[in-house]
Each structure stands twice: as C-alpha cells, then as structure tokens.
Amino acid sequence: MKPYLADPAETKRIIAKYDFAFRKQYGQNFLIDSAVPEAIVQAAGLTKADAVLEIGPGIGTMTQYLAEAAGKVTAVEIDKALLPILADTLSGFDNVHVIQGDILKTDLSALIEEMGGGPIKVVANLPYYITTPIIMKLLSSGEAISLMALMVQEEVAERIVSGPGSKAYGAISLGVQYYAEPKIARRVAPSSFMPQPGVASSVLLLEKRAEPKVSPKNPEHMFACIKAAFLQRRKTLPNALSGYAPLGISREKAAEALRRMGLDERLRGETLDLEGFAALSDRICEE
Ligand code: SAM
Numbered sequence: 001m002k003p004y005l006a007d008p009a010e011t012k013r014i015i016a017k018y019d020f021a022f023r024k025q026y027g028q029n030f031l032i033d034s035a036v037p038e039a040i041v042q043a044a045g046l047t048k049a050d051a052v053l054e055i056g057p058g059i060g061t062m063t064q065y066l067a068e069a070a071g072k073v074t075a076v077e078i079d080k081a082l083l084p085i086l087a088d089t090l091s092g093f094d095n096v097h098v099i100q101g102d103i104l105k106t107d108l109s110a111l112i113e114e115m116g117g118g119p120i121k122v123v124a125n126l127p128y129y130i131t132t133p134i135i136m137k138l139l140s141s142g143e144a145i146s147l148m149a150l151m152v153q154e155e156v157a158e159r160i161v162s163g164p165g166s167k168a169y170g171a172i173s174l175g176v177q178y179y180a181e182p183k184i185a186r187r188v189a190p191s192s193f194m195p196q197p198g199v200a201s202s203v204l205l206l207e208k209r210a211e212p213k214v215s216p217k218n219p220e221h222m223f224a225c226i227k228a229a230f231l232q233r234r235k236t237l238p239n240a241l242s243g244y245a246p247l248g249i250s251r252e253k254a255a256e257a258l259r260r261m262g263l264d265e266r267l268r269g270e271t272l273d274l275e276g277f278a279a280l281s282d283r284i285c286e287e
Contacts, residue, residue, distance in 0.1 A: 005061040005089060006034035011194055014059055018085050022195060026079050027127025030058045033192035036151075036203070037065035043185040043205050044121050044149040046070045051115050053145075055103045055124035055134065058082065060089040066123055067093040074115050078102050104133055108141045118144025125151040128197070132156075132172060139179040139206070148206040149185070157184050157202035164273050171230045174274050175223070178213050180206040214278035221247075222281035229269020229277075236266050237280075249284060257283040 003010045011032050014020070022028045031037060040062065046052065046069040057063040057075040059082060066073045073096045077086065083100055090096050099111075112118055122138055122145055131152050138145055152160075155168075161182045162168040176182055185203040190196040216222040228244030229237060238254040241247055255265040261283055263276075272280065 004034060004064060005059055006031055006037055006064075008032040008194065011059065011061065014085060014089060018081075020059070020081065020085065023079060023081075025129075027056075027129050028058060028079070029125075029193040029195060029197045031061045031125060031192060032194045033188075036186075036188055036192050037062045039186050040123060040149050040151075040203055041065050041069045043203060044123055044147060046121065046123075051118075051120045053111070053115065053120050053122045055122065056127055057086060057098065058125070059085050062123065062125055063090055063096060064093075067096045070121075071095065072115070073097070074099065074111070076101050076103050076106060076111075104130060104137065108137065112141070112144045119146040120144055121146060122148040122150070124148075128153050128156075128199075135160075135206075136175060139176065139208070143208075146208050148180075148204075148208075150204050150206065151188065151201050152204050153197075154187060154200040154202045157204045160204060164271050164276075169270055170233070171226050174226050174277065176206065177274055178219075180208050182206050214274050216278040216281045218281065218285055221285055222277055225281050225284070226269070226277050229272070233268065233270050235268070237269050237272075238265055240269060241284075253287060254284065257287060 005011050011030055048071045050070040051072045052066050052070045054063055054066055054073055054075040057077050063073060063075055075098045077098060077100060080100055086098050112120060126134060138148060159168045159170055159172050160176045161184055162173050183205045185205045188201040224247055225241060228241045228247055232240040232243055237258060238251045241249055241254040242251040257280060258265045261279055
C-alpha cells in the first residue's frame, strides 16, 4: 500500500511530482484529513459486498479508502490532467476503474449496467459548483442507487435536511426528500482541504427511499407548484402560484383549492410539507 494521500505531506509530494495546477473551475479542493474519508466509509457502511461510484476522485485521496473498504470502485473524473496521477496513486489496487468524463453528461443507466446493474452506493467529495444538478441527476436515475454519502457545502446540507417553517427550507429540500431520507453525518472544516474552500462543508447522507415519499397524480405538476411557491416565497400561495405562468392557474382557483383542503388561503408555500404540496397539486389538477 502506498502512503495515504490524506497525509498532507503525501498530497504535496504528488502535486509537486506532477507539477499539478489546481483548477478552480472544476471545484478542486482535495482532502488532506484522514478522519474525513474514514468517517465517510463508516457513514456509507461500506463492505466488500458494495459497488461504489465515486464522482471526482481528484488525485485519489478518498478512492484509496473506498478501494480498501468496498468490493469495486468506479470513479468518474473530468480533468484529464489527473489521469496519470490516478494511475500512479491507485496502482496498488486492482478493484478501481477510472473513467474520464463529465458526470453530468454521463449516461448513468449505461454506467450502472457496466457496474453490474446495482445496487450501488455513490460516494463523492462533490465539486460545489454543480452540487444540485449532480444530486438531482443521481436521485432521479432509478432504483439502482441505494445510498449516497456526499461532501457538500454546509449551507446546502442544511437546506436539504430542513423542513417547513425553517428559513433554510426550500425547493431543494422537497426535491431531495421526495426521493431520499437526508441526514447530516458530520461537519468538515475548511482546514481539511487543500486548497481551503471559503466555506464550511458537511457530509450528507442520502438514503434512497424504495418509493418516492408521496405519490401525486402528476409529479411534474407538483414540482411546478413547489417551484412557484419558493420563487416568490414571501407571497401567499395563491399569489405565488398564479404569478408563475407555466402553471396557468388563476389566483382564485388556487385559493379555492386551498379552501377545499381546509387550509387558509393566506398560507405561504414555506409552511407546507411534501404531503401538503402533493395534496394541493392533486386538488388543483382535479378542478
Ligand atoms: N475526491 C477528491 C478528494 O476528496 O480529495 C477530489 C474532490 S474535489 C472537491 C472535486 C473533484 O471533482 C475534482 O477532482 C474535479 O476535477 C472533479 N470534477 C469537477 N467537475 C466534474 C464533473 N462534471 N464530472 C466529474 N468530475 C468532476
């Protein structure tokens, strides 16, 4: 086994050996704190029975821990300059497959098929500039992904786990909670990375539900209602919904739907939970 890259001296040695220049536009902040990958492996409950998809292996810091704990690791990295480095730092493992590519452009069904069809666990220290699109792509990809352990900005993790009445509650909380049970496993300080990011981070655990949390008749319509409600979160629901053209609904029709649900028409969207939005969407679609 090579020295662990989570040792800052080893990361510095590899960076210097390959004259690697960090690319900010790819969100490159590499881990230099062994406690973090250890905690992630534990939070994800990895065993040799697991197939893991890692997004953005960087120089392979977390990959080393994943390869030791899991049966097989497939890692997708966008930056071509990292491929020779990964070949070096992961040369001691025969259960890691690195693919060069952009995870947002990757055909996930084909990749999952190549990985044996699932179930798979996703582990990533995410590039923060594309956190939401990556999470939503993974969550909506079908049943093969059972669990995700993701490093995200602390503020994003708090938004994802929050509920009605909280300032942090929003469309992303509902979008994620529809598919998964979210939990914050651990807070991670900027000093655990090289270079240090300007914000604190959290390890977010997303346990995929067997079925979505609610079953509205038209999930797309429900998500359009959610979008409308939080685009103008200070407005009452009837005003926010009627102000969002794609829904094509009048203020009066939205107010009537709320009244028929036994709810006050002055409610704001931020007070409704997922069940509430599902019921509201069904009621509007019925009328
Ligand atoms: N896993 C490493 C670690 O923990 O030290 C690196 C994490 S770094 C925060 C994010 C990684 O994602 C970088 O290696 C970056 O090049 C890669 N990345 C950025 N955008 C990507 C994309 N669209 N698809 C795949 N990888 C991407």
